[in-house]
Amino acid sequence: MSEPLRPAPLRLGIAGLGTVGTGVLKILRKEAAMLSARTGREITVSAVSARNRGKDRGISLDSYAWEDDPVALATRDDVDVFVELMGGSDGPAKAATEAALKAGKDVVTANKAMLAIHGQALAELAEDAGRVIRFEAAVAGGIPVVKSLTEGLAGNRIQRVIGVMNGTCNYILTRMQSAGLPYDIVFQEAADLGYLEADPQLDVGGIDAGHKLALLASVAFGTRVSFDAMELEGIGRITIDDIRAAEDMGYRIKLLGVSQMTGRGLEQRMAPCLVPATSPLGQLEGGTNMVVLEGDAVGQIVLRGAGAGEGPTASAVLGDLCDIARGFRLPVFGQPAASLEDAVPATSTTPAPYYVRLTLQDKPGALAKIATVLGEAGVSIHRMRQYDHTGGRAPVLIVTHKTQRKLLDEALVAMTGTGVVEGDPVALRIETV
Amino acid sequence: MSEPLRPAPLRLGIAGLGTVGTGVLKILRKEAAMLSARTGREITVSAVSARNRGKDRGISLDSYAWEDDPVALATRDDVDVFVELMGGSDGPAKAATEAALKAGKDVVTANKAMLAIHGQALAELAEDAGRVIRFEAAVAGGIPVVKSLTEGLAGNRIQRVIGVMNGTCNYILTRMQSAGLPYDIVFQEAADLGYLEADPQLDVGGIDAGHKLALLASVAFGTRVSFDAMELEGIGRITIDDIRAAEDMGYRIKLLGVSQMTGRGLEQRMAPCLVPATSPLGQLEGGTNMVVLEGDAVGQIVLRGAGAGEGPTASAVLGDLCDIARGFRLPVFGQPAASLEDAVPATSTTPAPYYVRLTLQDKPGALAKIATVLGEAGVSIHRMRQYDHTGGRAPVLIVTHKTQRKLLDEALVAMTGTGVVEGDPVALRIETV
Structure with missing residues (x-):
């Protein structure tokens, strides 16, 4: 019997060599044999692109071709998968993603902003081209929550998705509570620690977490991503008095995302909420993320893990790459883009205390x-x-x-x-x- | 442009129509359109088999062919996937699984005992036949933990897997603690409530949970399943005095599975342990399961959900069926059976308090x-x-x-x-x- 033909390597082009991009490269180099054993296929890097070629990233880029232009990278003949780790909802990230799909490349991205805003158009483009876009790294860091929703719980009607998905906000709120410090002081601490995005409103305004929730709502409910319809409230108005008063009544304040399909339409809100201090969400400290998925068959599933950082986010990117290497292909939001329904925003909010x-x-x-x-x-x-x-x-x-x-x-x-x-x-x- | 050819339905033969089998049938009937939208393919049932044809299961079996013999069911021409929900490590479950694989059928099973004992042989048989065996339902009910390990965390070297994976034991231990009742009384309560297996040692002896841990260890560490090498201790010797004393020192007692790859070999133990009362594992009550996965890149991921019951287990079976319908195929334990290493049992246990x-x-x-x-x-x-x-x-x-x-x-x-x-x-x- 002859040996089965070993499939050709899966060749990557990686755009964006910040923390996550560098982390992905490190794992690909260190664990090449392990990845190949697990996927039955080598995963190689053909070319890379970043803003600053000369920056010391602690690893040599000599074995990869260099492209200054991410669009040129995304369309190279020796690239099968375009790995988009630049960020930004528009600009080079979107241009290169579109170019990659049109050139017949699959895309793996950590870019929540781009997909929350252009997700439907990109999904249609991908599916027209017979390509996939995978985005596990865009939501809740290393937690395999997109996979759990689209695959593990595929037999369920999802009823509600709840999550704490912005580590910076959770850091600020838990630090205010534990140290008894006012918002402004802790905000400055977070800035000094490098925890905040260049535009801090993305974090403390709830926008980043809102992008993530919009993506989860789409895969959970089979609806078109509709970030615009989200009720959005940041943590900037939370005072130390509120933190203390909530504690006094047995609660903690969290920037909580809730998405729920109701008879009145789709509820999507990202806003500071009180949760019982002793509940798993209440106990969540610092940069950890938690996502709660409720399905009609499975009941409640709770997933917890690091929501950001080199290792966890690279882990999510690698998971998507391994799926592609294994030949797993599914529509961007879990079912064909054309079959996703328009999300009718709920006319009123589910009653609550x-x-x-x-x-x-x-x-x-x-x-x-x-x-x-x-x-x-x-x-x-x-x-x-x-x-x-x-x-x-x-x-x-x-x-x-x-x-x-x-x-x-x-x-x-x-x-x-x-x-x-x-x-x-x-x-x-x-x-x- | 002509419509793309719609793939042929995925046709199931389901053996075992207890709680889980009936639950699977209910979802397949109620959610046929949803499943087809998600997988791009109809999932139909050709034939079923069970011990008692006449039993009232609350659903009609009229639209399915009936087979008395699960082997005959497993090898029918109109069956693509054999769904094995009978249980038992040997006997009809194993015979029908082997027959199905040899006849070129994929297999989905909830049978932890069969795979913990015969997993390597069955994986080899499946891979020789170019077929898959999927077993998400065999471990921790509705929690997508096998998928998380083999797919979501495929870029990680897994360092440790920890879990509370037998709901009955957790019920007994938490009930002893909350009601202050001795083991024998609560054991009888559990028996009266129908929580115990026909052979209660499977539960309280830690065997059932040990089977699950053996399967997770294989997918986590790329080793052949080796249930025989597991340190196994049940909860039968835990007294109310221990529960109280542990509580007094700030701990709770859990039947805890720990598997860890060390320089001294593979540790696998399922035994009563103390965990901090305030930790997520310590807080776990009743029949809920929790699995903690630790990877070098992702850090710690915690998954929690119902560990048993009709809905959660059926959800896991459906997840596997949807994967097969979508054409996702991977080796039984995440990498080819021939490449799984012999697990060398650890010569000593990692030090602990x-x-x-x-x-x-x-x-x-x-x-x-x-x-x-x-x-x-x-x-x-x-x-x-x-x-x-x-x-x-x-x-x-x-x-x-x-x-x-x-x-x-x-x-x-x-x-x-x-x-x-x-x-x-x-x-x-x-x-x-």
Whole structure:
């Protein structure tokens, strides 16, 4: 019997040699034999591209061809898979991805912004060309959550996806809580540690995490990515008072993404929420990510791991590359782009309990006025705490029973009209997982 | 342009129509359109087989051919995939699986015992025939852990796999702890609730969980399944005193599987261990499973979900079926069976802290004798508590610093030789995750 023909190597072109790109190169070099044993095929690198050719990355690039232009890299004859690790929703990343697909290359990317905004168009382009785009590294770092949704749980109707998916925000919130420091100080610490994106709003504004959630919603619900329809609120308005008050009531504040298919349409929100302090989400510290998947057959699956960094993100890129080397091919968002439905944004939000913090003036009957206003709006109070007056002002915490956000918003407007409330009340959703 | 040819349906033969088999049939019927949209191919059932044709399963079997003999089912011309949900390491399950592979059928199974014992031979048979065996449902119910290891983390050298993978044992241990009931009572409760296998030793003896760990070790480390080499200890010797004492020291007792590749060989052990009460493993209640995967690039990934039951197990079977429908094919244990290495059992166990509980006679200098014996064996004490004497006997709890199990065992033998210890001391490993 003759030996079976060994398939030709899978040849990569890698654009972007920052932390992740360098990490991918290191694994490809160190573990070539292991990867080949696992996939039945060699994975080689033909060419690379980056902004700065001369930068010391701790590894030699001598054995790879160099391209200054990522589009030229993406379309080289000796490249089978274009590995896009440059980032940015448009510009060179998008141009090179499109060029790669048109030239018949598969694409592996860590670029959540590009896919959250142009995902549908790119998926259609890929499928027209008979190519795949894989993006495990774009969501929750090393956690195989895209794979779990599109493959492992393919027999389920997914009901809800919940996640803490921005390590920087989680670092800031847990550090505020553990060190008792105000937001501005911890924000500056995070900046000094290099944890923040060049545009910090991508992190603290919830945009980066929102991009990730938009991608998960698409694969979970079979809908076109619709980042524009997401309710988005950052952590910039969270004060140390809120952190302490939440702790006092048995909660932690997390930048939480929730996407849920309801009879009223698709809910997608990325916003600070309270979760029980003792719950797995409440216990999540620092840069770790957690994603909770709920399916009709499987029930609740919880996945936890590092959400960023060289190793975890490179691990996700390698997972996608191994799948391609093995010949696994599936549509970009798990089912053909043409069959993805338009996501109708939910007309209202699923009712939930809310946390409300306000400052009351020291006037007789002030608390009664607040309680009355809530009652009249149809919002019932589960727990209420009034603290000592300091300088004629008393902090008040309220946890409501489940209510419509709309009713609560009406109550908040009415509250400020009572003349007994200082400034604007803060209201945060309490998510029970 | 003409429409692309739609591939022929993937035709199943399902043997075993208990909870899981019935659950699989229900999903296939209810979600045919969804599955076809996701995989690009219809998944149909040609024929079924079970011990009792007449049993009321809440669904009609009229549209499927019936076979009394699973081997006949497995080799039918109109079957592409044999779905083996009968169980049992040998007998009909193995005969039908072998027959299916030889007849050129792929196999999806939930049968951990069969694969833990005959996995290597079956993998070789499958690969010779160019067929696959998929077994996500055999390990940790609905958690996509085999997929995560073989695919998502394919770029990693896996360093350690840890898991709580028998829901019945976890139910018994958490119920003992929360209700303060002795083992025998809770064991009987579990039996009355139908939680125990026909042979309860499969559960409480750690065998079922050991089978699962053996399969994970193979895919994690690229070694031949070697269930025989596993250190196996059940929960039958855990007393309510141990549960309480562990709690008192800040720990919970779990039936914990640990597999680790070391310089001294492959460690595989399934045994009751102490874990910190506040850790994710410590917090795990009832029938939920948790698997911790540690890779050199990805760091630590934690997966949690229901470990058994109709929905979760059917979800795992469906995931495997969708992969096959999509044309994903990989060797049974993630790399070709011929390339799997013989697992050399570790010559010694990785050092760890241990918990020791013993009963001391009320004699002067008794505690000093114990401390001396430990010191002479080279085991140093991290914490020690002696409780009130009751009837001339005092319970003593010791938490050691990290030590070799061998040294501790020598100390335990020496302890019983001191004449101040009643009965046998209990020693349990403390696993820090």
